Amino acid sequence: MEFTRVKLALTCLGLITIVIIQILYISSKLGVNCDIKDVFFKYEIDKNFKSNEILPAIERRRRLPDALIIGVRKGGTRALLDAMALHPQIKAARREVHFFDQNETYSLGIEWYRQQMPFSHSGQLTIEKTPAYFASSITPSRVYQLNKNMKIIIILRDPVIRTISDFTQVSLKLKKLTNKFI
Numbered sequence: 001m002e003f004t005r006v007k008l009a010l011t012c013l014g015l016i017t018i019v020i021i022q023i024l025y026i027s028s029k030l031g032v033n034c035d036i037k038d039v040f041f042k043y044e045i046d047k048n049f050k051s052n053e054i055l056p057a058i059e060r061r062r063r064l065p066d067a068l069i070i071g072v073r074k075g076g077t078r079a080l081l082d083a084m085a086l087h088p089q090i091k092a093a094r095r096e097v098h099f100f101d102q103n104e105t106y107s108l109g110i111e112w113y114r115q116q117m118p119f120s121h122s123g124q125l126t127i128e129k130t131p132a133y134f135a136s137s138i139t140p141s142r143v144y145q146l147n148k149n150m151k152i153i154i155i156l157r158d159p160v161i162r163t164i165s166d167f168t169q170v171s172l173k174l175k176k177l178t179n180k181f182i
């Protein structure tokens, strides 16, 4: 019994000695004047250096769109957006922003529009999809004013199939609505 206690005490003493040696070694490596602020300051300089040298190339921020997808209901605009967004160099706004076609959103300004965009790197293209831009007469001049090089991507679909698809969806919605009220 006594013997195991002595062994335990000796082990503890040994461990404490090792820790003290490690502390002494580390503090001798860091130098006598080491203080935590110095270490932090050095780290800050490193960070600034990196941000000047490397970060601009991979900087992520919200950017105004380079291209707009326009079209009509059931025309396949969502499918096109989803397919394009699979490309690593393309970032797509996830919802229809209705910036150019609605006066309430347009009056919120370009900065607001930018905030609706996803984060992207400088090498990536940003795209936004609002089918309603297609049928809005005020949209073209507003888009031109923002960026006269804006790419417009329009998706068309066989008009008969599109109409059937639209009719099916609308009538199903109506059915659901009327069922609710019965």
Ligand SMILES: *[C@@H]1O[C@H](CO)[C@@H](O)[C@H](O)[C@H]1NC(C)=O
Residues within 6 Å of the ligand: 103, 138
């Ligand atoms: C939206 O603004 C435009 C230009 O200022 C104006 O011509 C148009 O009538 C407005 N539309 C609505 C619905 O207020």
